[in-house]
Each structure stands twice: as structure tokens, then as C-alpha cells.
Amino acid sequence: MRRRDFIRLAALGVPAFHIGTLSAAPLAKRIAQGKRIRVALIGCGGRMQTLLEPIMAEEVVAVADPDPKMLDSTLARMARIPCAHDLSRVRRFPCYREMFEKMADEIDAAFIATPNHHHAPAAIAAMRRGIHVFVEKPMASTVAEAQMMGRVAKETGVVTQVGNFGHSAKAMRMCVEAIKNGVIGEVRDVWCYDDRLNSMLHRPQPSPPPAGMDWDSWCGPAPLCDYYGPTEDHQGLHPHDWHSWIGYGNGSIGNMGTHIMDAAFWALDLGAAPPVSVETIDAVFACPGAWAWRDTIDFAFPARGPLPPVTLHWFDGVKNGIPYDKEHVGRTGICHKREFQNLPPVIEETEREYSLEKTPFLNMGSLFVGTKGKIWFSHHSALRFFPKTLGPEIKKARNFSYKTTEHTQEFYNAIRERREANTGFVYSVPLAETLLLGNVAARAGKKKLLWDGRRIVNDASANAFLSYKPRPGWSV
Numbered sequence: 001m002r003r004r005d006f007i008r009l010a011a012l013g014v015p016a017f018h019i020g021t022l023s024a025a026p027l028a029k030r031i032a033q034g035k036r037i038r039v040a041l042i043g044c045g046g047r048m049q050t051l052l053e054p055i056m057a058e059e060v061v062a063v064a065d066p067d068p069k070m071l072d073s074t075l076a077r078m079a080r081i082p083c084a085h086d087l088s089r090v091r092r093f094p095c096y097r098e099m100f101e102k103m104a105d106e107i108d109a110a111f112i113a114t115p116n117h118h119h120a121p122a123a124i125a126a127m128r129r130g131i132h133v134f135v136e137k138p139m140a141s142t143v144a145e146a147q148m149m150g151r152v153a154k155e156t157g158v159v160t161q162v163g164n165f166g167h168s169a170k171a172m173r174m175c176v177e178a179i180k181n182g183v184i185g186e187v188r189d190v191w192c193y194d195d196r197l198n199s200m201l202h203r204p205q206p207s208p209p210p211a212g213m214d215w216d217s218w219c220g221p222a223p224l225c226d227y228y229g230p231t232e233d234h235q236g237l238h239p240h241d242w243h244s245w246i247g248y249g250n251g252s253i254g255n256m257g258t259h260i261m262d263a264a265f266w267a268l269d270l271g272a273a274p275p276v277s278v279e280t281i282d283a284v285f286a287c288p289g290a291w292a293w294r295d296t297i298d299f300a301f302p303a304r305g306p307l308p309p310v311t312l313h314w315f316d317g318v319k320n321g322i323p324y325d326k327e328h329v330g331r332t333g334i335c336h337k338r339e340f341q342n343l344p345p346v347i348e349e350t351e352r353e354y355s356l357e358k359t360p361f362l363n364m365g366s367l368f369v370g371t372k373g374k375i376w377f378s379h380h381s382a383l384r385f386f387p388k389t390l391g392p393e394i395k396k397a398r399n400f401s402y403k404t405t406e407h408t409q410e411f412y413n414a415i416r417e418r419r420e421a422n423t424g425f426v427y428s429v430p431l432a433e434t435l436l437l438g439n440v441a442a443r444a445g446k447k448k449l450l451w452d453g454r455r456i457v458n459d460a461s462a463n464a465f466l467s468y469k470p471r472p473g474w475s476v
Contacts, residue, residue, distance in 0.1 A: 027130035043114030054408035066214035120145035137258035144467035179267035184370030199293035221474035251291030252316035257435035271430035
């Protein structure tokens with residue numbers, strides 16, 4: 001048993017003998033030899049549609065989404081993908097709760113790609129029926145939800161997976177192996193950044209939801225809110241702007257933190273012990289109810305066995321002096337140019353040090369600073385060593401191209417082999433807790449919060465941000 005797994009599961013109240021095996025699983029669905037895994041899709045927007053080809057290696061039996069147009073487009077895309085099963089038998093539902101009530105016995109696994117506020121309710125409903133779950137990032141919308149999901153997964157014995165696809169990519173494995181092997185020496189600082197601005201300057205005027213949409217089910221456990229559609233400046237609350245609103249999404253760190261922090265958690269074993277403090281250096285809010293449009297947050301981790309203490313630094317949004325407007329930020333909340341971003345100073349310092357003017361770092365990534373050198377990693381498919389003699393470089397275009405096939409197949413293989421998947425909840429709960437603590441810290445203001453793994457010990461009021469009370473009828 002790995003020390004990290006023992007510590008984390010003990011904190012969650014999970015018996016240690018569950019680690020690494022699902023042989024004692026009390027509820028988890030078993031797949032008979034020669035049978036396909038029967039799959040349900042929950043949330044049929046653009047993200048789910050990009051995953052359809054690898055998902056359809058098994059048999060899709062149900063789809064659920066409150067927007068009938070999303071169901072139509074997903075089924076139409078499925079029809080264009082060669083498969084060995086009858087798509088006319090796929091059942092469609094406006095709400096996953098109805099789907100589970102009517103056909104839970106016919107579902108072995110569920111892929112969940114809803115807005116964040118539905119991740120925990122959908123996953124927990126599935127797990128309690130013995131259904132294996134693949135959940136898009138971040139796996140939960142609050143720290144309390146992530147912890148509950150970890151407990152329920154262990155209680156039920158289901159296979160779980162979180163959709164940080166880079167974890168199954170060659171470039172991340174190379175990055176992690178190099179750091180674990182001491183290529184850059186001891187690492188005490190990791191600088192993480194992204195180009196997202198998942199925030200709002202104002203609340204757009206409300207408008208009617210799309211025709212036929214079950215808006216009440218879309219809001220689900222979150223407060224019932226007004227819908228607003230696409231405008232010149234925004235994509236609409238549905239299908240994208242929910243990322244920007246507290247209670248529905250988790251801002252920029254929630255959107256990309258799982259991907260970008262993943263390599264650090266894996267390489268430096270950050271899941272072995274929670275951060276001892278989370279400090280907001282900067283957080284700039286504009287519209288009430290929306291997430292910050294600039295975050296700078298430090299997560300301080302203690303020593304983990306032979307590994308020294310390390311600080312994970314997080315930067316997102318636009319830099320000071322750059323306005324949040326359409327000249328600098330696109331409708332999807334992405335900075336038009338890297339020079340507009342709130343970047344860690346060490347990024348530009350390293351570029352100058354190694355004369356990288358013609359080949360600068362990409363718009364998202366992590367810089368690991370060690371006693372012998374540095375590694376920059378994109379989070380999916382690019383890897384660079386400094387000095388270059390420390391290792392081979394993998395350079396890819398700015399589109400961050402990567403395959404989703406390996407990560408999806410890892411989930412399917414884990415179900416058949418009755419084992420933990422590579423980013424199952426044992427691994428992913430500590431990562432989710434950390435980035436969601438970043439949300440807590442931003443809302444608490446510019447201060448250092450002391451964290452003991454369960455609560456904030458120096459600011460009682462900040463503990464209110466660890467969870468939320470779901471709307472009546474949606475409690476998990």
C-alpha cells in the first residue's frame with residue numbers, strides 16, 4: 001500500500017483494505033465475459049460529443065440532457081460513427097434522475113459531462129446503483145462534494161475516472177518520470193498558469209431558454225436562475241458561460257486546474273498530504289455572483305516522506321492594466337494574446353535566460369523549478385527541459401492536440417479488470433480538493449488560510465465556502 005493512499009483514505013474514513021482492489025465491491029456492476037459495457041451519457045453538449053468515438057467502443061444504451069437539441073445533435077453524431085450495435089434502441093431522457101429510475105439495471109457505466117453543479121449528484125446517484133462513473137473535470141463543484149464522492153466510490157466499489165486526459169498521454173508520463181528520477185533535483189516551486197478568463201463583468205439580460213428545454217432540471221441542485229442566451233460578447237449561460245458563475249461552474253481554476261495541476265500532483269506525490277495553507281495573493285471580482293477575472297493563489301504543501309515542502313503557484317486571467325473586454329478576451333473567455341495574461345514572472349524570466357524569444361512557452365502550462373534545472377510542461381503534449389541537455393523536448397502546436405482514446409480505454413479496461421483507473425477518485429479527490437480550495441481562498445479575500453485537511457482553522461467564515469445547500473429535492 002502506498003503511503004499516500006493510506007493517508008488520504010484514512011482521512012476519508014475508508015478501510016485501507018479497499019486500496020488497489022475492487023474484489024470486495026458490494027455493488028459494482030460486473031461485466032460478463034464477451035459482453036459489451038452498457039453505457040449512459042449524461043450531459044450531451046460539445047464536450048461529450050468530442051468523446052463519442054472512443055466511448056462507442058462499447059454500447060451506448062441511454063442519453064440524458066435537458067436540452068432536446070443537444071440530444072438530437074449527439075445522436076446524429078453517433079450515427080456517423082461506425083459501431084456494432086443498434087443505435088435505434090438508445091433511450092433518451094431530459095434528466096438523469098428519470099433515467100436511473102427507469103433503467104438503472106440496464107446501465108453498467110455512465111459518462112458525466114454536465115455543468116459542474118451536476119457532477120456530484122449524477123455520479124453519486126450512479127455509484128449508489130453500482131454503476132461505474134467517468135466524470136469530467138473538475139470532478140465536483142465543492143470540497144465537500146469531492147470528499148463525499150470519494151467515500152461513496154469506496155463504499156460501493158465502483159470504478160471511477162476523472163477526465164484529465166493528459167494523464168494517459170506520453171508527454172506527461174515522460175515529465176513525471178524525469179521529475180521522480182531527480183533529473184532537475186529537488187523541486188520546491190511549481191508555477192502553473194492558464195489563459196482563461198471564466199468570469200463576467202455584468203449579468204446579461206435574461207431571455208427564454210431554448211425551445212423544449214427543461215430549465216428546472218438544468219439548474220438542478222443550484223439555485224433556479226434566469227437563462228440568458230448568446231450575445232456578441234458571450235456564448236450564453238447554456239452551453240458555456242456557466243463556467244463563470246458561482247454555484248454552477250468554478251471559474252478559470254475549475255475549468256483548467258485539473259489538467260494543469262495534474263503533472264505536479266503525480267510527479268511530486270502531492271496527494272500524500274493536503275496543503276497546509278492556501279493564500280490569495282490577488283483576486284479581482286467584477287460582477288456579483290461571478291468568479292474572479294484574475295487569480296493569483298499559492299498552495300503550500302508540507303514534506304511528503306523524503307520529498308521536501310513545495311509551493312504550487314496558480315495564475316489565471318488578465319494581468320494588471322489589461323482591461324477585460326472583447327479587444328483582449330474572446331467570447332469563450334480566452335485571452336487573445338499571451339502578453340495579456342496574468343503570467344508568473346518566472347515564465348518570462350526563463351524565456352529571457354534561455355533566449356526563447358522565437359519559441360516561447362505556450363499559453364497554458366507548468367514550470368517545475370528544481371535545484372539542478374527546470375522542466376516546462378504544457379499539461380497534455382509538450383515538454384521542455386532547461387538546460388536542454390537534461391532531456392528530450394517534445395514540441396507541439398498551440399492547439400494542444402491530444403488523443404482521448406487512451407484515457408477512455410483505461411476506464412473501460414479498469415472496469416473489466418476490476419481495478420482502480422489511473423485517475424480514479426483515490427488519486428483525483430486530493431487534486432480536486434486543492435483546486436476547489438483555490439475557489440474558497442479567492443472568495444475569502446487576500447489572506448492566508450490555514451487548512452488541516454478538514455476545515456480552515458484561522459477563518460471560520462471561510463468554511464462556509466467548502467459546501468453549499470442544494471435546492472430542495474436535489475440533496476445527495
